[in-house]
Amino acid sequence: MKTISLLSLCTAAWSHALPHSDKARIVRSRAFDRDVDLYANWPSYDDLPLDASYPTKAAWGVWGADDELGALNHITNDTIVAASSEIQLGLAMPLNLQLDMPGPPPNPARKPLQHLFQPGDGYTDDVVVMNTQVSTQFDGLRHFPYSTNNSVDTYQWYNDLIPSYNDVIGPSPSETLGIQVAAQKGIAVRGVLFDWAGWMDSQNKTFDAFSPTSITTDELDAVAAWQGLPEDWSRAGDMLVLRTGWVRQYQTLNETGDVLLPIGAGTWIGMEASEQSLRWLWEKKLSLVGADNPAFESTPFNRTIHGETRSLHQIFIGGWGQNIVEFLDLEALTEKLHQLGRSTFFLTIQNLNIVSGIASPPNALAII
Numbered sequence: 462m463k464t465i466s467l468l469s470l471c472t473a474a475w476s477h478a479l480p481h482s483d484k485a486r487i488v489r490s491r492a493f494d495r496d497v498d499l500y501a502n503w504p505s506y507d508d509l510p511l512d513a514s515y516p517t518k519a520a521w522g523v524w525g526a527d528d529e530l531g532a533l534n535h536i537t538n539d540t541i542v543a544a545s546s547e548i549q550l551g552l553a554m555p556l557n558l559q560l561d562m563p564g565p566p567p568n569p570a571r572k573p574l575q576h577l578f579q580p581g582d583g584y585t586d587d588v589v590v591m592n593t594q595v596s597t598q599f600d601g602l603r604h605f606p607y608s609t610n611n612s613v614d615t616y617q618w619y620n621d622l623i624p625s626y627n628d629v630i631g632p633s634p635s636e637t638l639g640i641q642v643a644a645q646k647g648i649a650v651r652g653v654l655f656d657w658a659g660w661m662d663s664q665n666k667t668f669d670a671f672s673p674t675s676i677t678t679d680e681l682d683a684v685a686a687w688q689g690l691p692e693d694w695s696r697a698g699d700m701l702v703l704r705t706g707w708v709r710q711y712q713t714l715n716e717t718g719d720v721l722l723p724i725g726a727g728t729w730i731g732m733e734a735s736e737q738s739l740r741w742l743w744e745k746k747l748s749l750v751g752a753d754n755p756a757f758e759s760t761p762f763n764r765t766i767h768g769e770t771r772s773l774h775q776i777f778i779g780g781w782g783q784n785i786v787e788f789l790d791l792e793a794l795t796e797k798l799h800q801l802g803r804s805t806f807f808l809t810i811q812n813l814n815i816v817s818g819i820a821s822p823p824n825a826l827a828i829i
């Protein structure tokens with residue numbers, strides 16, 4: 462197996478001697494030395510995958526064969542310090558929707574949030590039971606493997622670290638690639654807003670966010686220019702945040718409209734699932750992507766990419782170890798950034814620290 466490890470501080474050799482439950486802690490503590498050039502051997506999009514036996518455009522081995530952080534490795538001490546200069550007004554703006562929104566969940570297989578109350582002696586408690594794929598959500602690396610026709614026996618997870626489906630959802634799940642890894646990493650980044658919906662409005666162009674409309678990289682380049690971003694706007698570790706207009710359109714629905722919402726049929730606007738999108742995104746060295754829609758990418762999930770039937774979900778999560786944040790509420794932030802003539806902001810994310818977890822509310826907070 463050919464791997465190009467970018468990590469000179471690899472702890473893998475001695476981590477094997479430790480009990481498994483210590484592993485996440487070690488992954489987290491794999492701090493980067495400021496003197497190491499992380500990108501000295503950085504593969505181009507055309508170099509992917511590093512081994513011909515790996516699935517379509519996977520970045521397996523790029524951060525080391527045992528790596529569980531994936532694209533979060535782009536977040537370093539230096540990127541966090543640089544991102545902190547985005548804090549100028551001291552205005553903190555939460556980006557999570559209410560936990561019961563959208564309600565009912567667009568995918569009927571996902572049960573709505575349950576919120577119960579429990580009395581105590583001199584105190585009160587409440588109990589929340591939720592599917593982590595409802596409301597604003599951070600997709601962890603156990604959420605989406607590569608597959609052929611969704612068939613379980615073809616599942617392949619990031620870095621090929623999970624031998625079987627049962628290790629993820631069986632009675633004694635393993636911890637590998639669990640959401641605790643992202644929860645313990647400490648996610649603080651520069652967010653870069655791409656207000657595609659606002660750009661469409663500026664041209665008096667209408668669109669239906671509940672239709673399978675694909676947003677292309679050419680459009681995103683035009684959005685960047687419209688917002689006044691320089692052509693070389695990206696910095697390693699950035700999170701790209703795409704406003705498609707989905708949440709805005711959702712918020713216009715009345716109660717009857719909610720219930721009738723046609724997204725159960727699985728159509729929505731989002732980034733085009735194509736080689737062009739992947740190349741554009743890979744070259745930006747993003748730590749994360751996020752959007753105000755159900756999946757960042759548009760539907761359906763079965764486009765042809767590099768000659769295979771693939772989704773961005775498969776390649777981001779299963780291939781690059783790149784998490785996706787969905788159903789972000791970007792409305793107030795977008796309005797404020799436009800007022801200020803800005804596109805960038807400081808952003809923190811704190812996932813639930815649940816060992817073996819698959820996804821989490823991101824508790825996303827923008828600070829400008």
Ligand SMILES: *[C@@H]1O[C@H](CO)[C@@H](O)[C@H](O)[C@H]1NC(C)=O
Nearest residue numbers: 490492493494495537538647
């Ligand atoms: C980088 O941050 C980590 C904690 O996240 C810390 O342990 C490490 O010492 C820092 N490195 C430098 C060079 O400051």
Ligand SMILES: *[C@@H]1O[C@H](CO)[C@@H](O)[C@H](O)[C@H]1NC(C)=O
Nearest residue numbers: 608609610611612615763770
């Ligand atoms: C996937 O499903 C399609 C449609 O049912 C079928 O034509 C194709 O042969 C399947 N591919 C594989 C590799 O099983």
Ligand SMILES: *[C@@H]1O[C@H](CO)[C@@H](O)[C@H](O)[C@H]1NC(C)=O
Nearest residue numbers: 660661662663664665666667
């Ligand atoms: C959009 O419509 C407004 C109001 O009708 C008009 O003032 C403006 O010039 C239009 N902009 C474009 C780009 O067509």
Ligand SMILES: *[C@@H]1O[C@H](CO)[C@@H](O)[C@H](O)[C@H]1NC(C)=O
Nearest residue numbers: 713714715716717718719721
């Ligand atoms: C509620 O939304 C539905 C679907 O969009 C629409 O047909 C209906 O007229 C709306 N009702 C009210 C009272 O606005």
Ligand SMILES: *[C@@H]1O[C@H](CO)[C@@H](O)[C@H](O)[C@H]1NC(C)=O
Nearest residue numbers: 727760761762763764765770
């Ligand atoms: C992709 O999915 C759509 C919607 O489910 C379906 O109509 C179409 O046949 C699928 N295409 C392929 C190539 O599997």
